[in-house]
Every structure is written in structure tokens, then in C-alpha cells.
Amino acid sequence: MEEVRNQQVIFKDYVNGFPKESDMPLKTSTTISLKLPQGSNGVLVKNLYLSCDPYMRGRMSKTQGSYFEPFTPGSPITGLGVAKVVDSGHSNFKKGDLVWGGTGWEQYTIITTPQTLFKIQDTDVPLSYYTGILGMPGMTAYYGFYEICAPKKGEYVFVSSASGAVGQLVGQFAKLTGCYVVGTAGTNEKVELLKNKFGYDEAFNYKEEQDLDAALKRYFPEGIDIYFENVGGKMLEAVLLNMRVNGRISACGMISQYNLNQEEGVRNLSSIIMKRLHIKGFIVSDHFNLLPKYMEMVIPLIKERKICYIEDIVEGLESAPAALVGLFSGKNVGKQVVVVARE
Amino acid sequence: MEEVRNQQVIFKDYVNGFPKESDMPLKTSTTISLKLPQGSNGVLVKNLYLSCDPYMRGRMSKTQGSYFEPFTPGSPITGLGVAKVVDSGHSNFKKGDLVWGGTGWEQYTIITTPQTLFKIQDTDVPLSYYTGILGMPGMTAYYGFYEICAPKKGEYVFVSSASGAVGQLVGQFAKLTGCYVVGTAGTNEKVELLKNKFGYDEAFNYKEEQDLDAALKRYFPEGIDIYFENVGGKMLEAVLLNMRVNGRISACGMISQYNLNQEEGVRNLSSIIMKRLHIKGFIVSDHFNLLPKYMEMVIPLIKERKICYIEDIVEGLESAPAALVGLFSGKNVGKQVVVVARE
Incomplete structure (x- = not known):
């Protein structure tokens, strides 16, 4: 043998x-x-x-x-x-x-x-x-953005880890839906990618911001309708202050917390009530039944070069x-x- | 005149x-x-x-x-x-x-x-x-429990501020639905009321608990399906650790935070993802269109003494x-x- x-x-x-x-x-x-x-x-x-x-x-x-x-x-x-x-x-x-x-x-x-x-x-x-795009991260972006956040044209979308395996797709899906989308990432090289490759309307390097709340107010003077949450911690704390009424948060990951022995506390949770927020955590493998539907949507987009990865x-x-x-x-x-x- | x-x-x-x-x-x-x-x-x-x-x-x-x-x-x-x-x-x-x-x-x-x-x-x-029961707090209990949490018979329900204007009703609605319901309050007198008057299966005085996580594990060895959130802060932090997969949190109020100059940070938010939680904040006045439906349900319950206030x-x-x-x-x-x- x-x-x-x-x-x-x-x-x-x-x-x-x-x-x-x-x-x-x-x-x-x-x-x-x-x-x-x-x-x-x-x-x-x-x-x-x-x-x-x-x-x-x-x-x-x-x-x-x-x-x-x-x-x-x-x-x-x-x-x-x-x-x-x-x-x-x-x-x-x-x-x-x-x-x-x-x-x-x-x-x-x-x-x-x-x-x-x-x-x-x-x-x-x-x-x-x-x-990636045709596997778990792709389904994650699809389910978290379309199914949980139910985006409407013209809404304001914010994505953290915006150039990552999932985030780069959320940004592109948001643009295809007619949303205004801003992403954040941790290097200037990634920020350039967000704007020049993935079509984000704006992007910023969170490591260069002293005050995340102020940064979000700069990019979203009217507030955020949809937040695609990949990081947790201080970013979530600042986002909560900037959500609009009836905003939706798709909780996909909280990478900023994974290597800490104890999670950071997050303030501003009373915004959940004041702004009537909807927060939904999900594990994409629960939703793989939607994979054929997603494939049908995304494969043509790839082939027609309407989406990149x-x-x-x-x-x-x-x-x-x-x-x-x-x-x-x-x-x-x-x-x-x-x-x-x-x- | x-x-x-x-x-x-x-x-x-x-x-x-x-x-x-x-x-x-x-x-x-x-x-x-x-x-x-x-x-x-x-x-x-x-x-x-x-x-x-x-x-x-x-x-x-x-x-x-x-x-x-x-x-x-x-x-x-x-x-x-x-x-x-x-x-x-x-x-x-x-x-x-x-x-x-x-x-x-x-x-x-x-x-x-x-x-x-x-x-x-x-x-x-x-x-x-x-x-109270026929006004804003009643509608709050009704909307937050039935509409947001979509309770099913046999589910495990936890209520904070459980003897308050809203909590006492949530506990009774949960029992009418066939749930197992535990409440918490801040005096032993209120704890007695919860058990003897409102029909909570169990109740505890949170001020007498050194470790809220341990208390919740004692009352919910199998975890919590539904949390009716009235207090926020440390209680929410402990609840998050004890939620079950696909649990629902109706965020009605966070009274523990209202008099602080800066909100407490809340840990354990990664449970939102791990347990696929659904958290929904609401302001009951958005839902007063449901008032006639609620009245139709609750007035007979009062008259037949199936609910008390x-x-x-x-x-x-x-x-x-x-x-x-x-x-x-x-x-x-x-x-x-x-x-x-x-x-």
C-alpha cells in the first residue's frame, strides 16, 4: 500500500x-x-x-x-x-x-x-x-449584511476590519445596494485599498485617530444605520454613540477581544434602548442552507468583474x-x- | 372667569x-x-x-x-x-x-x-x-416580552427589576406562557412578592449575591433563553455569560446606569456572537398602535384575577x-x- x-x-x-x-x-x-x-x-x-x-x-x-x-x-x-x-x-x-x-x-x-x-x-x-468569497467569509458577509441588516438604498453603513476576508465584501455589497459606506482598517495601505479597490466612499486608519467618536462623527454627520461588527471593544463603544434610530448591528466577530484574558468593558449600551437598536450575533455555519442562493448571486458578479476579492x-x-x-x-x-x- | x-x-x-x-x-x-x-x-x-x-x-x-x-x-x-x-x-x-x-x-x-x-x-x-398595567408600563411588558422575545412554552426567562412596574407583569406573562421564570430585586420583601404574589418560580436579592454569575448559574443551570433587561451594567455582564444559544434580550431600560456620569463598561459582549443572541432595544411609544390588542388581552385577565398588579x-x-x-x-x-x- x-x-x-x-x-x-x-x-x-x-x-x-x-x-x-x-x-x-x-x-x-x-x-x-x-x-x-x-x-x-x-x-x-x-x-x-x-x-x-x-x-x-x-x-x-x-x-x-x-x-x-x-x-x-x-x-x-x-x-x-x-x-x-x-x-x-x-x-x-x-x-x-x-x-x-x-x-x-x-x-x-x-x-x-x-x-x-x-x-x-x-x-x-x-x-x-x-x-474566501465563495466560502465561509463570503457567506458571512452575505448573511450578516443582507439577512441581518436588511439594507436599504441610501443608508449609512460602517464596516470595521473593512479590508479583511469579510469586510471587503460587505463594503462592496453595500455599494451594490446603493448605500454610503465607510470602512476602517489599521494601516494606510489598507485604507487606500478600501477607497481605490473596494469602492468604499470613505475610509480611515483607526490607529491614527485619537478619538474614535470624533472620527465617526466626521464621516457620519447624520449617524450610522448599519454597523458590520468585526472588532468589538472601543470601536463598538464609539459606534454605539453614533448609531441612528432603528440602526442595525450585525455582530460577526470581535477580534480586538480574542487575545485578552478578560474582555474590555463596553460603554454606551444605553444607546441600544435610546436608538431602538437591533443587534444580532450569528455564526455563519448555521446558515449554510443559503449557500446556493449566495452562489447564484456572487459568481456572476465575480465573472462580470463587478466585485473583486x-x-x-x-x-x-x-x-x-x-x-x-x-x-x-x-x-x-x-x-x-x-x-x-x-x- | x-x-x-x-x-x-x-x-x-x-x-x-x-x-x-x-x-x-x-x-x-x-x-x-x-x-x-x-x-x-x-x-x-x-x-x-x-x-x-x-x-x-x-x-x-x-x-x-x-x-x-x-x-x-x-x-x-x-x-x-x-x-x-x-x-x-x-x-x-x-x-x-x-x-x-x-x-x-x-x-x-x-x-x-x-x-x-x-x-x-x-x-x-x-x-x-x-x-401602570393598562398604560405605558403594561404595553412595555407586553411588547418587550411577546413581540421581541417571542417566548415559547418551557423556555427559561430571567427578569431584572422584577417587581417593578414592568417586571411584575413580565413575570406573570412568562408564567401564563408556560415558561420557567426567575426574577431579581433589591430587597427581601420584594423577593417574597416575586415568589408569593407574582408567581415567579424563583427569585433572589441581587444585593445579597457576591457573584451574579454564580447566582445565575444556580438558578439557570441550563442557561437563559430570554432576558428582560431593565437594569444594565453588572447584571447584563453576568447575564451574557449565562444566555443560551439563540437567546433573546429585550432591552427595555438600564436603570443602574442612569445616575452615573459615565456608563459602566459591560464585558462579555462576545457572547452575542458565540450564542447568536438577538438584542433589541425599544421605546414603547413607537408601538402604541398595539394598545387595543393588548387591552383586549389584559383586561379580562385582570377581571378574572389571573393577573395582579x-x-x-x-x-x-x-x-x-x-x-x-x-x-x-x-x-x-x-x-x-x-x-x-x-x-
Whole structure:
């Protein structure tokens, strides 16, 4: 039976504070058979593209009360990725199929719950897009913006982490809807992208603002109808002061809080009452039933170049730990992807 | 023209911190004609019952970003009340009609926007109820609980300020819906009321708890589906940790914050995402169109003694300032009402 080397990124142990590369050592000594064991109804895949996502920080804590189980110390990191089926014990999949879904940070993975995988139909777009615009982050932007915020033409939209995997899409969706949209990001390079690439009406570098409330009042003299929340903390505190009556907040993530041992307190929550705000947290995987509807909308937009998507692609499994760590200091520009193999 | 004395409670000036009785001096020197001026399309009323409500604190601050205008220094306090029409320039009202709505803290008031008044049809219930169960607090409990929280039988409900004008009703509505409901209040006397009078399954005195999170875990080992938020601050912080997936928070008030110069920060907001929470702030006056529907439901419940309502009634306009001040230290037991006149 053919055995191949199976390089892996191991989750060393539970993490406090910011994760470091050394929390995710590379293990090169493992091998794997390219045939599934007799009777398996799993799927053996070769991993092509791995996705680095902020929610993964939650899985690095032992007591994190998160929506996903913590990673298992000593085992490979798991996450979303694009992969190619090498052997299948499941009737929905056959050798050569391209899929996206939950997989391991390694070269080959046996997926024991193949019913959670999505088969990739459309291959005349970059395959890596299935970790981003055509995958979980895309659905996140779609669900959070359209379904939760129910945007109307002419409304004022604010997006934090606005050039990230999700934010860059929210900004573009908002423009397609006829909204006025302002984004914030943490470098001037990203601010330029927001304005020149994604079509944000305005953008600012939050790290250069002494007073976030004043910055928001400058960009939204009439207030904010829709806030797409990716960061939490002080930004949320300032946003609450600037929401308009009947404003909506789609709570997608709070990356500013993930590496703190105790969350920051957020003031101005009485605005929720005064302004009759609607705040809705969501986990996109609850809404994957809408994926076909989203694909039908977004694939033509990509092909007609009415929407664009920026990826930050690093090469090789060995680059994955640094790529994930970089998310939490905003090192990535656009969706952070790791190429394990191109086919 | 008949002139009578018109005792008034004057709003002295904008308030910082807790309001004091001396912020609302009594003025006994004013007189008023019991006939409207020629051509007026207002309504002249004799005030019977005045309502003391926590939202009134917001109107005592100059820069309060509230949903209502601040009070006018030197003029009478305004609020909700039950009154009898003495003279009317408006076709909807005639002398002798009983009404409830916005009026002044004085014996007689000329209401210049009579279209905002509600005519009282049902008089075989205590008239004072139109400041409480049959008025704004009743609608608040109804809208916040039924419309926002969409309760289902068997769900776990938590109510803060649970014996107050609104909370006592939320608890009873929750029991009528078949929910498990726990309330919190600030005295042992109120805790007894919650359990013995309003039918709460359990109740506790939050002032006797060192650790609100631990208290909630004791009463809700399986977590909270619905939180009716009246207090904000540390209670909200603890509740967020104990919400269940897809939980709903009806944000009605945050009385713990109203007298602070700066709001407390609230931690644990990442629970909004992890637990997919739905948080909705509301101002009940936006929803008074539902009043007939609510009346149809609640009046039979009162008459059949399936629901009860506790009022804390003080006599005389001169008692009004202390009654309002008392709300913010939880001195009132049940709905705080001031009797100006009984008919």
C-alpha cells in the first residue's frame, strides 16, 4: 500500500494571550496511506488551500465558551480548506472531486464527516476563493449584511476590519445596494485599498485617530444605520454613540477581544434602548442552507468583474503558523490563505 | 372667569448624579382659569394620578441623547398621568372624559397636543392602572416580552427589576406562557412578592449575591433563553455569560446606569456572537398602535384575577418629588403612583 509523508501543523497546547508560531510546531515525520481503510465511509483528501480565520483563536483556549470545540493538544490544527478527493468511502464523493469544508492543517486528511463537505462545482474561478468569497467569509458577509441588516438604498453603513476576508465584501455589497459606506482598517495601505479597490466612499486608519467618536462623527454627520461588527471593544463603544434610530448591528466577530484574558468593558449600551437598536450575533455555519442562493448571486458578479476579492496568499504548510498569528496583528492584507499544493 | 390655585412641581435645573427632592421644588402660587382661551384646540385637564417612571431621569440631563427632550428648567415636570377633561377645544374630547397620556406635574394642565391622549373606556378597574398595567408600563411588558422575545412554552426567562412596574407583569406573562421564570430585586420583601404574589418560580436579592454569575448559574443551570433587561451594567455582564444559544434580550431600560456620569463598561459582549443572541432595544411609544390588542388581552385577565398588579401609591402632589427620587434607590414596591386627586 502506497504510503506518503504527511507534514502536519500541530496544536501544541492551549494558548493565553496572543498565539505565537511556536504554539504550532511543524511535524514532518508522519506518514499516511493513500487508500482509506477497508469499510471506511470517510473521505481521504489532499489539502490544497487552507484558510486562516479569526474564529480559530477561540479554539486555542481551553475554557473559551466558543461555538466550536477547542483544538486537541498534540493533534493537527483543524480549519476550513479546499481539497481534492484522493479516496472516498462515501457515495457523494469520488476520487478527483474538489471540495471545501473542515479539514486538517496537513498535507492529507481523512475526513470522517464528509457530509459536512461542499462539492466545488464552479472551477473557472480561482480555487482559493472557496476559502474566501465563495466560502465561509463570503457567506458571512452575505448573511450578516443582507439577512441581518436588511439594507436599504441610501443608508449609512460602517464596516470595521473593512479590508479583511469579510469586510471587503460587505463594503462592496453595500455599494451594490446603493448605500454610503465607510470602512476602517489599521494601516494606510489598507485604507487606500478600501477607497481605490473596494469602492468604499470613505475610509480611515483607526490607529491614527485619537478619538474614535470624533472620527465617526466626521464621516457620519447624520449617524450610522448599519454597523458590520468585526472588532468589538472601543470601536463598538464609539459606534454605539453614533448609531441612528432603528440602526442595525450585525455582530460577526470581535477580534480586538480574542487575545485578552478578560474582555474590555463596553460603554454606551444605553444607546441600544435610546436608538431602538437591533443587534444580532450569528455564526455563519448555521446558515449554510443559503449557500446556493449566495452562489447564484456572487459568481456572476465575480465573472462580470463587478466585485473583486483580495487574497493574501502564502506558500507552503510551513508558512501557516505565521500566517495565522499575523491575523491578530492585522499583518494580512485581504483574505489570508495558505497554499499547501496547487493541485 | 373662574380661577383656581394650580400647585406645580417645578424642574429646577439639569441634574448630575442622583436626583434629589430639592431638584423639584413645589410652587403653590400659580393660578389657572378653568376655561380654555377662546380658539384653543387643546384640552384642559384636572390631573388625578401621576406616574413616576425611570425614563424620566434621562429628561433631567441636558446632554442626554435620550429619546425625549430634556425637561425645561423653571417649568413643571412632565410625565404620564391619568386626568379628567375640564374643558376641551378638541372634537375627540369633552368635559368629564377620562384620559391618560402626557401631562404636567401640577393640578391642572392645558394639553396642547390632545391627539397624543388615550381616552379611558374601561372604568371598572382602578383608574390608577392606566399609569401602570393598562398604560405605558403594561404595553412595555407586553411588547418587550411577546413581540421581541417571542417566548415559547418551557423556555427559561430571567427578569431584572422584577417587581417593578414592568417586571411584575413580565413575570406573570412568562408564567401564563408556560415558561420557567426567575426574577431579581433589591430587597427581601420584594423577593417574597416575586415568589408569593407574582408567581415567579424563583427569585433572589441581587444585593445579597457576591457573584451574579454564580447566582445565575444556580438558578439557570441550563442557561437563559430570554432576558428582560431593565437594569444594565453588572447584571447584563453576568447575564451574557449565562444566555443560551439563540437567546433573546429585550432591552427595555438600564436603570443602574442612569445616575452615573459615565456608563459602566459591560464585558462579555462576545457572547452575542458565540450564542447568536438577538438584542433589541425599544421605546414603547413607537408601538402604541398595539394598545387595543393588548387591552383586549389584559383586561379580562385582570377581571378574572389571573393577573395582579401592585402599586406603591403616595398621596398628594407634594409627595411626587420624593416618590420619583425613590425609584432610583428601589424604595418603591411595585408601580410608583402619585395621587393628585381621586376624581
